[in-house]
Amino acid sequence: MNGEDIPAQELSSLYQSCTILTTLLCYPPNLESVPNLRLVHTPGAGIDYALDNPVFSAPQIRATTSNGIAAPPIAEWFIGQLINHTRTFDRWQQQQDDRKWDAPIATLFQTPDLVGQRLGVLGYGSIGRQAARVASALGMKVLAYTAKPKATPESKRDRNFVVEGLGDPEGTIPSEWFSGTDKESLHKFLAQKLDVLLISLPLTSSSRHIIGKKEFRVLKENSPHGCFLANVARGDVLVQDDLVQALIDEDSGLNGVALDVATPEPLPSDSPLWTSPRCTITPHISSVVAATTDRIFQVLDANLSKAPGEKLINEMEKGRGY
Incomplete structure (x- = not known):
């Protein structure tokens, strides 16, 4: 009601x-x-x-x-954003609209696919597990981060609601697990040469503003090809001003950002996030399906x-x- x-x-x-x-x-x-x-x-x-x-x-x-319940559609949103980022579907749509046949073969041969790319999932709950399932099927390597250690098969098991046949109920997909609630533990995770970072953790007092200037610096220093960041958690897990600055800075190490959440919501029309060429925004709709x-x-x-x-x-x- x-x-x-x-x-x-x-x-x-x-x-x-x-x-x-x-x-x-x-x-x-x-x-x-x-x-x-x-x-x-x-x-x-x-x-x-x-x-x-x-x-x-x-x-x-x-x-x-x-x-x-929202793990399947949010994972679809994330994978869709990631594939659009890597395969530049927006560009090809624009070429179709312009009736232009242009295939820059030399450039395309330099474009990596997702096979072997390293996905860090910050918050390995239901959403993170389903995203990991799909990413793993595409050939990505998954690294998980949780607040509590997951050292045993029993501790890795998902005890929440799982849509039948989906997710990672036994926690067997990640090749590596990291855990902690302190910055040192988080930075160790972010230093794992991540190509993609998915933020899917709950907003609590300890996770508020968990990613900011220092964390973007760790990603930059340890992700040789740059990092694509997607946030499906809450806007306040990021220091949004630091995110804006990272998007302005061409040398920040972020080669793309996809946001389904922001601070505040609705995002004001004058926010610089709207006009950043490396940022895609949707209005907190990734979870809603029939x-x-x-x-x-x-x-x-x-x-x-x-x-x-x-x-x-x-x-x-x-x-x-x-």
Whole structure:
């Protein structure tokens, strides 16, 4: 429910009686208004925008997300952006529009494909795992980064919702794993000669502005062919002013950027990101497809079949914020 068109009195009555709440933006003003609430299910994976609501800290209310449902379309968005970057489909479309047949063979023989390129996935959750699955099928080498160490097969297993047959449920795709919550660990990961960096981690207090000027410098110094960066997380995981400067600087080491998120949203029309020739922007739409609503309720239905007290799919760890 979103509540925008529901009269206040009716909404208050719904809050009083509901035991399960599924909503994107319509959260109760206080716990007294939802005395019977026992479960909140969010239709998105990230809930940073609503964490200050008391329902997410109340011990008697469990919270689940729809983490995993958007992994296929977001991975498609990422791979589409990456292939467009490497194969310059925009250019060929323009040539078609101009009815121009021009095949610069000498240049094309210098253009690398994705085979053997090194993809660093910063945040190896559901989205990162599906992106890794597709990238691996294209011949890329995958390196994963997570907050917690993943040293055993059990720790590498994905325990969130997975669209059947997809993702990396056992965590076997990455050739290397890195972990940590400090800058030293992050810089070690970014120094692995990455050709592509996918940012797909949740926004928390520790991940806010995790990538900025110093991190762009590490990428530049350790990626001999430059690095293509894609952000499908939240705008605030990047220091956006530093990103703008990196795009202005021809020698920054970033040879392309694809953004589905920004700060703020909507991105102001005067933002220099709009006009950067190395930056592609979409308005936070990579996750939305025809199957989205059905998958949201797949997660909820699966959890409603659980026994009382049993751990729920995508249950939020309240201390971590996701």
